[in-house]
Amino acid sequence: MPASTVDDVVTVLITGAAGQIGYALAPMVCAGAATGPGKKIALKLLDVEFASEALRGVKMEIMDCAFDACVSVDVFTDCEKACEGVDVAIMVGGFPRKQGMERKDVLGKNVAIYKQQASALASKAKKDVKIVVVANPANTNAKILAKFAPSIPRGNVTCMTRLDHNRALAQLGERSGKATIEVKNAIIWGNHSSTQYPDVNHATIEGKPAREVIGNDAYLDGDFVDVVRARGAAIIEARKLSSALSAASSVCDHVYDWIHGTKEGEWTSMGVISDGSYGVPEGLVYSFPVTCTGGKWQIVQGLSIDERSRKLMDESAKELTEEFELAEQCLAESA
Template sequence: MVGKYVLPGTGLQYCCCSTSICFKEIASQQFKSTYFTGHIGYALVPMIARGAMLGPDQPVIINMLDIEPAAEALEGVKMELTDGAFPLLRGVVATTNVIEACKNVDIAVMLGGFPRKEGTERKDVISKNVLIYKAQASALEQHAAPNCKVLVVANPANTNALILKEFAPSIPEENITCLTRLDHNRALGQISEMLGVQVNDVKNVIIWGNHSSTQYPDVNHTTVATGTGLKNVRELVANDHWLSTDFITTMQQRGAAIIKARKQSSALSAASSACDHIRDWVIGTPKGTWVSMGVYSDGSYGIQPGLIYSFPVTCEKGEWSIVQGLKIDEFSRAKMDATAKELIEEKSLMP
C-alpha cells in the first residue's frame, strides 16, 4: 500500500507501493485531480504541495487535468505552484489529456462532474456524469499505478464513485471512495461550537449514507475530552432535542447555507477535508479514533451491498476497515435506511 516511511538519521525515505518496498532518495507520490482551475482544485493544490495530504516529509508530483477551454487558466495555476517554491513539490503536470494526467498516479482526486442545478432531473445529472466518469475510469484503469487510490469529490459523490467503479472493474473496490469527511468535519465543528471546546477534543462522530441532504450525522458514540476524562457528547450538551433536530438539519443543509452566504459552493473546507481523507487513509487514523468515508458496502449494519455508503472507518497501512459492533437505536436505523434508499434510487438511474 502507498505509504511514507522515513529512515531514522538519514532523511531518506522509503516508498511502499503494493507489496514491494523501494528505497529511494526521493520517494515521490503523483496526484491526478480533475478540474483544478475550479474553486476546490485551486484551494487543494497548495495544501498538497505543503504536505497537508501526506505529511511534511513526503515529496509530491501533482498532475492536473482540466477541460480544453480551461487550458490557459490551468497553466496559470501551474505557474503559481512554481512561484510558491514549495519544498515538497517535485513536479507539476498541467494537461487536458486524461491519459497523460493519469499516467502512473498513486492517488486520484476526482473534482470534476456535472452538477445538479435547479430544474435538472437527477437521472439527467447521472447520465451526464456517466459520460465523464467512463472516460476517466478507463484512463485510470489502464494508466494509473496498480494500487491507485481514488477519492471522488464531485457530486453526486457516492453515485459518481459507483459509476467509476463500474467502468474500472480492475481497480479494487476498496480503492474507490467518496468524500464525506467534509460532513464529518462539519459535525465536529458544530459540536465544538455548541460546547465551547477545541475541535480536536471532539471525536468519533459518524456520517451515515449519502453526501446529500439525507445524510445522517450520528453523535450517539461521540466523545469529548474534558479535564475529568472522556465524556459522551449527549451528557455534555444535555439537549437531546437539539441533537435530534436542529443539529441534524443544520448538517444536512450546511452546503446550501454556504452557497447562500458566499454565492459559491464550499471550496476551502472541501479541499481541507479531501486532504484529511487521503492522509488518514494512507498514513492511518489515531488509535481509538474513527472517521467517515464513503466506501463500498459489504452489508455491514444492514446496508445493501454494492452501494457507496458513508460508514465509520479506521485506517491502517493504507487500508480502511468499517467499525463493527456499534449499537444502532430505532431513530438511527430509520435515518440510515432513508439515506440508503436514496442511494438505491440513484443507482437504479445508472444506465
C-alpha cells in the same frame, strides 16, 4: 523544483483542477497536507479544454509558491495522459447541476465522465492507486467509477464524506464551547446529500459522551442534523459560492488518514463500497465509520444502532439505491 528520487515521490492527480476546490486544494497537496511529511509531490492537474488557460494559470501560481515538497507540476486536458503513473487520484471534476436541469440530466453527464475516467485510471494509474471522488453526486460517481474499473481493488475507490464529518465535529465543538480537537467519533452515515445521517450516539467530547456534555437531545436530534445536512447551502447563501476551502481541507484529511492511519480509539467517516455491514445493501458506496491502518480502511463493527438511527440510515440507503438505478438507466440509454 528540488531534485528527488523516484521512491520519495507521490504522484497526485487533481481533476477539475481549474475550479474553486482545485484552486484551494492544489497548494495544500503541495504543502504535504494530504500525503504527509517526508514525501515529495509530483502534481498533475486535469481539466476540460475550455479551462486550459485557467489551468495554466494555476500551474504558474503553484510554481511561484516554490513549495519544498513539490518536484513537478503538469497540466492536462487529456485524461489518459493525466492518469499515467498516478498514486493518488482526487476526482473533483464533474458536471454540476445547472438551472432547469433534471436530476437525470446531471447523472447522465456524470456517468459519461466517470466511465471515461475509470477506464483511464484502470489502464494508466498505478495498480494500487487510491481514489477519492469529491464531485457530486459523489457516492454514485464513485460507484460508477468502480463499476468501470474492475481491475482497481474495490477498497481503493472511495468518496469524500469527511467534509460532513468535520462539519459535525465543528458544530458539536461550538455548541459545547470546547475545541473541535476534543470532539471524537461522530459518524456520517449514508449519502453525501440531504439524506445523510450525522450520528452523535457514539461521539465524545473531552472523553465524555457527547449527549451528556451537550445535554440537549432535542437539539442533537433536530437542529444539529439539519445544520450539518444544509451547511453547504448555508455557505452558498453567505459566499454566493460553494464550499471550496473546507472541501479542499477535508480531502487532505481523508487522504492523510487513509495513508497514515487514524489515531488509536478514533474513527473517521468515508464513503466506501458496502460489504453489507449494518444492513446496508452490499455494493452501495455508503458513508460508514472507518478506521485506517497500513494504507487500508476497515468499517468499525459492533456499534449499537437504535430505532431512529436505523430509519435514517435506511432512508439514505434507499436514496442511493434509487440514484444508482437512475444512473444505470442513463448508461443503458447511452449505449
